[in-house]
Amino acid sequence: MSKLEALPNEILILIFCNLSWFERTISLWSLNARFNFLICLTFSIDENGIIFNQPGLSYKKCYSGSFPLISNLSTLSIASFVRHMHFDGTNSNVCDLIHKLLFHNNFGEGFHYPNLKSLVVSECLLSEPLIKSLSWLIENQLYKLTLSFEKVGKQTVMLKKFINKLFSRQNQLVSLRLDIANGMCDIDIHQCLSLSSYPYSRVIFNKRESYCLSLRYLHIHLIYTCFLEHIIECIPALEQMSVNFKSSMNMEPRSTTDIETLIKSNGTWFDKLPKLESFSLKTLICDALQFAYLKWLLNNVNYIRKLKIRLGGNEVSNETTTIWNLLVDANFIRQYCMPDICKNLTNFDFYIAFKCELLSVNTEKIINSFKIHPFFIDRQWTNVTCFFDPILSYQHLSSSIVNQLQFYNGLRYYPNFSTWPYIRRISIDLHPSIYSLLQRFDQLFPNVWYIKVNMIYFRNGDESDRSAQLRVLFETERWNLINIQLSYVTRLDFGFCSKCLDGSCDKSIDRNKTRAKMLACLISMTVQLKYLIVENFQWLLHAVQYASNELKNNLLLTVQYAEFGVASCHRGSNESISVGKNLVPFLSTYVPHLQTLRLWRPDDFPWTSIRPGFKLDCRYAALLTQWLDSLITPQSIAQHVTIFQQDLCQLAEELKELCFLDIYGAIHREKVESYHSMVKTCFPNSQIYIGISRFRLWI
Incomplete structure (x- = not known):
């Protein structure tokens, strides 16, 4: 008997629970009957089921190893013990496979997980199979659902029907966390519960049969106040409600007069929500009308x-x-x-x-x-x-x-200060006095794992006094800065990758050097950096060029997730469009263990340009227009398919641990099928999603 087998069951369960579901099934299953039974028990523990939310889980390994094992309907099936699942679209296309993983054949037939009660689906792209799967689950299986979509696109009608089902008698959920604020600015979605949106269903909506009688706990993240007013008509059994507005309480499409008339009405929601005991609200308040609406809202729940x-x-x-x-x-x-x-x-x-x-x-x-x-x-x-x-x-x-916070120039707190001293995320507006903050960072913020750096003073054209002061700081203190260690920080964000790059290159050598040394210094302070987000990939090339002493080859070895903005391959200077060709050489040299790569492009998915060089003279505009017009020709599409194939194959060859590539961009509809056929041929054992604004490859 090994030392591990000699341990009591209670200790083994604790050990197994600290392993991922993938590690448990691949490494320990079938060693002996006792281990098999204990592994099954770990899957029955709340929040400890099948979870896809970390980098590094490849499609090949899942489909050849864990998926068949977990779905095995043997006498001691793991699947029958699973109570919780979490599918996150950040590091894989797994959300696209939910219907295949859960059901043997059609929706509702051959369901693999008879005891599944809790499901989290986050950062997922909306699709018809996903909605069908969720519809069956909330009606027949789940008690608890957490749901957030990344982008709706053209699936608005489908989503509106599903939301109506969420707040109808067909829904058997007890607890629901719903985010309709992220990527869902379409006001029609927030009005989908309104009677006026469904004139032919008016009779049904007036009957009690349309109510959701099971829902007890609701947490909702939304944009428009009208949705809140509509859902309270549908959930009479609710006991706890948490409402989080994306920013302020948006009262569109109603006029100020409509809102003023509404808030003059007296009464409470007791007849609609008689069991409500707890109410939580988070929002910005911008004007007197919103204060008045807030007061009206609170008076409606005055019995809680x-x-x-x-x-x-x-x-x-x-x-x-x-x-x-x-x-x-x-x-x-x-x-x-x-x-x-x-x-x-x-x-x-x-x-x-x-x-x-x-x-x-x-x-x-x-x-x-x-x-x-x-x-x-x-x-x-x-x-x-x-x-x-x-x-x-x-x-x-x-x-x-709570304890008094420490304030420094340039320091911002992401969450509210009531979480002090357990603040997890902060933001930094770079300030000349930032050195004193960084010196004491580990002491002041032992729980912070995420730092977001505001790059406003390092973008093109900034010649402010602050920019000059920062230049002096990183020139004079860079060696002292390098010796600082941020022991607990695992994520650094430099700017906003979603900010579209305009194709221009920063011609200020002084600013490029200062920015490069700042990036290299801050990165060098981390001990276990796993997530690196940089607004402009060219900034990292400048770090190699101007701060090679600070940016050593082994500095980014621990990075598993990277997110970069990469300039256009079509528009801009010759220097700007050629930046992308350095992407794979940089990653293979400095980030060889990368597992997830996300790129933000203003146009096409390939990052290597095939555009001819254009001089920035009086003929530039005409030449560029001619080039852009040619992009939808069959010849141009074939050329871009070829260069994209070269980019993808080089990336997969150089980065052996890469599992997921996610690109935001914009392509002509004519390219979608050509790209899809090429990728399917080059990566046959993979999961692919290609649309006009998104490319996702899980390998």
Whole structure:
């Protein structure tokens, strides 16, 4: 008997639960009957089922190894123990295969996981098979569903029908987390529960049979307020509701007059949501109308026991009538942030952060206002936290007692400060005093794993004093900066990859050098960097060119996920369009263990250009127009298929561990089928998605 086998079952289960589902099934299954049974038990533990959300899981290994094993209907089948699944589209096309993984034949026939109760589907592309699978699952199988789509595209009608089903009697879910804010700006989606959207279904909607009678817990991320008002008509058994607006409460398409009429109505939602006990709201408040709507909303849930609100205000207004210009104290909270009647309220959790003038902030007076206010005294809600951020000019006010934050020039906090000292993500606006922050970073932020660096002072054309000061900093302190270690940071974002590159090259050598040294210095501080996101891939080439001492060959060996913006291969200078040809050589040299690569392109998917060189003279515009017009000809399409094939094959050959390539771009519809045929031939054992704006290859 080995030492591992000598361990008791309880210890072995803990060990197995710390392995991924893939490692458990491939490495330990069939060693002996006892291990098989314990592995099955781990799959029955909540949130410990089959999970696809990490880089490095290849399509080949899954389909040749784990999928057949888990679907095996033997006497001791793993599939019958699985209670939870998580499919995430960030590092694979697995969301496109959900219907094949769950069902043997048609939807609802030969379902492999009889005890599956919880499902998470995130960052997925909408498709008809996916919607059919989800529709069957919410009607027949699941208790809990978490769902977020990355992009809807032309599937709006299908999605609207599915959302209607989510809030109908056909849905048997008890808990639902739904994100319709990410990539779903179409207001029709938010209006899909409105009676006016379905005139032929008006009779059905007026009957109680259309209600969802099982749903108890709802967390929704949305854009428009109309959707919130519609769903409360459909979920009479709801006990807990959490509402998160993408930014502020968008009241379109209704007019200001419509909203003013609505908020004058009295009453509550008790007849519609009689079992509601807890309500949570997170939003920005931008004007007096939104404050009035907030008050109307809170008065409608004035019978609840628990209330949690997170409010923010971004801008300082010169208008004396702006509510944010009032003193935000106990009186303010009672008047604007709570229901008028609170007879059942036993738990009130609030956090407010808004931009204001320093002269208007008297933190001691604000704190004392809760200690003398009768309402808060009676309920013993007098221990609040209030302080002012002098760097960003924000007042923070919370019902929780938390430690004072540390403020530095250029430092921003992603989440609200009530998570201190457990903040996980921060943002940095580079400032000359950033050196003092970085020196103490591990001490101040032992829980931060993600830093986003604002690159505004390093983009083309910036000649501000800040840019010059940063140049001096990274010239004079670069060796001290290199010696700093960010022991816990695993992700660095430099700018926004979704920002379309205009095809111009930065001609400022000083700025390119400073930016290169800044990138190299910050990257060199990390000890276990796994995720690297860079707005412009050319910045990394500059780092190799101007900061080779700082950017050593082994610096990026730990990176598994990379995301870059790559300039157009059609538009721009000759230098700009040729940047992409350096992509694979750079990755194979500096990031050889890369598993997921995501590229943002302003146009075609190939990153190597075949455009002839054009001089930037009076003939450039005419030559470029002629070139762009030629891109839809059969000859041009064939040439681009060939160069794309070369790009893909070189990438797969040089990066042996690469499992997933994801490209955002824009191509002519005529190219879709040609690209698909080529990729299918070159990568026969793979999962492919190709559209006019997206290319996804899981190998």
